[in-house]
Amino acid sequence: MKKLFALLILGCIVSCSQSPNQTAQLSSAFPLEHLDTNVHACDDFFQYTSGGWREANPIPETEVRWGEFNKLRETNKQRLKDLFNEVAAGAYSKGSDEQLIGDLVASGMDSVARNERGTSELTPFLVEVDGINSLEELFVLMAQNKFYGVSAPVNAYVRTDAKNSKAHALYVGQGGIGLPDREYYLRNDEESMGIQEAYRNHIATMAELTGISIDENAVYALEYALAESMKSRVEMRDAEKRYNPMTISEWQELCPSLPITQYMNELGLQDRGVINSAPEYFSRMESKEFSLETWKQYHKWHIIRGASGSLNDALEIASFEFYQKTLRGKPKMNPRWKRVQGSTGMLGQQVGHLYADRFFPKEHKEEVEQMVEDLREAFRGRIDQLTWMSNETKEKARIKLDAFTYKIGYPNKWEDVSDLEIDRESFFANMKNMSKYFTAKNLAKIDEPVDKSEWGMGAHIVNAYYNPLNNEVVFPAGILQPPFYNPKADAAINYGAIGGVIGHEFSHGFDDQGSKYGPDGNLENWWTAQDKARFDTLTKQLADQYSSYEVLPGVQVNGRLTLGENIADLGGLTLAYYAYKNWKGTKDVEPIDGFTDEQRVFLGWAQVWQSNGRDEYFKNQVTTDPHSPAQFRVSGTVSNMPEFRNAFGCEDGDNLKPLGEEITIW
Numbered sequence: 001m002k003k004l005f006a007l008l009i010l011g012c013i014v015s016c017s018q019s020p021n022q023t024a025q026l027s028s029a030f031p032l033e034h035l036d037t038n039v040h041a042c043d044d045f046f047q048y049t050s051g052g053w054r055e056a057n058p059i060p061e062t063e064v065r066w067g068e069f070n071k072l073r074e075t076n077k078q079r080l081k082d083l084f085n086e087v088a089a090g091a092y093s094k095g096s097d098e099q100l101i102g103d104l105v106a107s108g109m110d111s112v113a114r115n116e117r118g119t120s121e122l123t124p125f126l127v128e129v130d131g132i133n134s135l136e137e138l139f140v141l142m143a144q145n146k147f148y149g150v151s152a153p154v155n156a157y158v159r160t161d162a163k164n165s166k167a168h169a170l171y172v173g174q175g176g177i178g179l180p181d182r183e184y185y186l187r188n189d190e191e192s193m194g195i196q197e198a199y200r201n202h203i204a205t206m207a208e209l210t211g212i213s214i215d216e217n218a219v220y221a222l223e224y225a226l227a228e229s230m231k232s233r234v235e236m237r238d239a240e241k242r243y244n245p246m247t248i249s250e251w252q253e254l255c256p257s258l259p260i261t262q263y264m265n266e267l268g269l270q271d272r273g274v275i276n277s278a279p280e281y282f283s284r285m286e287s288k289e290f291s292l293e294t295w296k297q298y299h300k301w302h303i304i305r306g307a308s309g310s311l312n313d314a315l316e317i318a319s320f321e322f323y324q325k326t327l328r329g330k331p332k333m334n335p336r337w338k339r340v341q342g343s344t345g346m347l348g349q350q351v352g353h354l355y356a357d358r359f360f361p362k363e364h365k366e367e368v369e370q371m372v373e374d375l376r377e378a379f380r381g382r383i384d385q386l387t388w389m390s391n392e393t394k395e396k397a398r399i400k401l402d403a404f405t406y407k408i409g410y411p412n413k414w415e416d417v418s419d420l421e422i423d424r425e426s427f428f429a430n431m432k433n434m435s436k437y438f439t440a441k442n443l444a445k446i447d448e449p450v451d452k453s454e455w456g457m458g459a460h461i462v463n464a465y466y467n468p469l470n471n472e473v474v475f476p477a478g479i480l481q482p483p484f485y486n487p488k489a490d491a492a493i494n495y496g497a498i499g500g501v502i503g504h505e506f507s508h509g510f511d512d513q514g515s516k517y518g519p520d521g522n523l524e525n526w527w528t529a530q531d532k533a534r535f536d537t538l539t540k541q542l543a544d545q546y547s548s549y550e551v552l553p554g555v556q557v558n559g560r561l562t563l564g565e566n567i568a569d570l571g572g573l574t575l576a577y578y579a580y581k582n583w584k585g586t587k588d589v590e591p592i593d594g595f596t597d598e599q600r601v602f603l604g605w606a607q608v609w610q611s612n613g614r615d616e617y618f619k620n621q622v623t624t625d626p627h628s629p630a631q632f633r634v635s636g637t638v639s640n641m642p643e644f645r646n647a648f649g650c651e652d653g654d655n656l657k658p659l660g661e662e663i664t665i666w
């Protein structure tokens with residue numbers, strides 16, 4: 001599933017822009033003080049559209065990145081804060097969404113009880129590891145602790161079968177490292193070595209705070225071996241290479257020395273076939289060898305790590321110091337209410353339920369539906385005019401486009417979790433109960449058909465996604481607000497903003513990976529060999545373009561990691577532009593604030609990416625995030641669009657591709 005960091009919107013697009021008395025409101029849709037007019041739009045469109053904004057909006061101390069996106073998220077957090085306070089103070093029937101969230105939040109906010117208990121609730125888990133006498137026993141324990149959210153070198157979960165999208169399959173793969181990516185272990189420059197040292201110290205600190213001792217160097221060596229065996233993030237993007245069906249015995253043969261069979265038996269999944277997303281990882285692990293004592297210490301570390309946010313202040317602070325301050329550059333910890341709110345993620349559907357009931361105007365749903373259809377229509381037009389694709393493949397592309405479904409706002413039916421046990425006593429116990437409940441629920445799906453009405457994101461979330469297995473685009477209520485969707489803005493701004501987001505998600509169905517799935521969500525080829533080769537040539541050019549971008553001196557964007565998102569940005573803004581042109585037809589649209597309507601489509605897109613970021617954040621982002629940094633989502637995207645060049649009358653520009661060398665994919 002690709003979560004888009006993007007947004008969406010629309011509303012009264014037609015009536016707003018046709019209403020003559022709304023000029024004042026319209027002009028506020030893109031405040032002019034956000035511009036940096038010392039820079040030319042053709043040279044650096046990101047700085048031009050956000051320089052004033054960036055000056056006026058420094059990054060708060062509790063944030064690593066601050067943009068329009070984050071501001072909207074902050075608004076939603078404040079709304080949820082009030083909502084949570086309300087349900088935490090009330091009495092609701094057991095099993096209702098209000099009771100579950102209210103009691104979870106109340107237990108999380110009870111700092112006195114949490115600090116009094118300290119790490120005592122963790123002790124039984126650690127003592128259990130002490131009693132282990134073989135690697136086989138340890139892997140059985142790892143399977144049991146999987147239900148409590150403890151990560152392990154073996155990962156197993158149920159999701160839609162990529163080659164039979166009506167059924168579920170058991171996926172297995174790599175995992176179990178404590179740093180954000182294998183690259184953090186494998187790099188040997190001075191800065192990376194400093195982070196590795198800080199991580200080892202962090203392991204020792206956390207063990208000490210829990211009252212045990214762990215040999216951090218031995219645990220690190222084991223994690224290094226896992227990291228060295230892993231496929232890279234770029235390799236893991238490849239949907240075909242992730243699809244390796246095998247029996248558990250075949251899987252076990254890849255790595256005879258790891259008790260994989262015992263692990264799967266304990267999960268009750270012994271007779272199942274699996275789809276192995278990283279067979280190479282298991283083969284490579286076969287050459288590594290560690291003592292039972294090191295394995296036990298490794299598992300203890302991950303028990304502690306998995307509980308660091310649900311026990312006392314001391315663990316939370318130590319965890320913040322390493323994972324937030326050292327790794328991402330955040331100077332200051334968030335207040336408790338925000339940390340507790342962040343812990344409600346597993347109840348995302350329930351939180352979304354409360355949010356949507358209270359904050360999503362139902363009429364927005366229809367308006368956004370219309371916008372989605374406008375974008376689909378624009379995509380049809382783009383497919384028709386493509387010069388690099390044959391009619392044969394175009395026909396298949398149209399079939400896929402017509403089959404797209406969408407979800408807007410919130411689910412038609414709410415998930416029932418009324419048998420989940422949450423009370424006001426122990427936050428730690430609540431977190432463990434939730435983890436156990438949802439892990440069991442996921443694994444039990446193996447025998448159930450796929451429910452296409454399920455949502456992969458809470459309705460309150462400021463984000464959107466394309467799910468290739470459902471061939472669907474999804475826009476939660478959380479993102480259907482300004483600056484993404486602004487009922488008071490002119491149509492051009494809305495098409496650039498929410499239209500760009502909708503177009504982005506549509507384009508994911510046709511990016512380098514999404515294009516490998518057919519109209520019914522199955523991994524299947526619908527391309528002629530020649531068209532596929534042409535498509536690959538174009539996408540390689542785009543990858544090379546983004547790999548040439550430097551976000552900080554010496555810190556490069558990885559054009560292959562971000563390829564799917566960059567294709568989606570280019571496709572999305574192009575679709576938004578043509579959807580606007582379709583809407584406009586022969587209408588005469590007056591400029592606003594000196595900007596033509598076509599220019600305002602691009603302002604709408606740029607506005608949602610106005611942001612500042614910390615250096616450490618960018619370093620982490622280029623290694624782990626499939627999205628390019630904001631400046632390239634704006635400048636990199638428009639650099640390939642002759643439509644942008646024409647709208648702003650650019651002869652040439654620092655950011656623009658030379659005339660005729662623009663990359664057009666969709």
Ligand SMILES: [Zn+2]
Nearest residue numbers: 003004565568
């Ligand atoms: Zn995306």
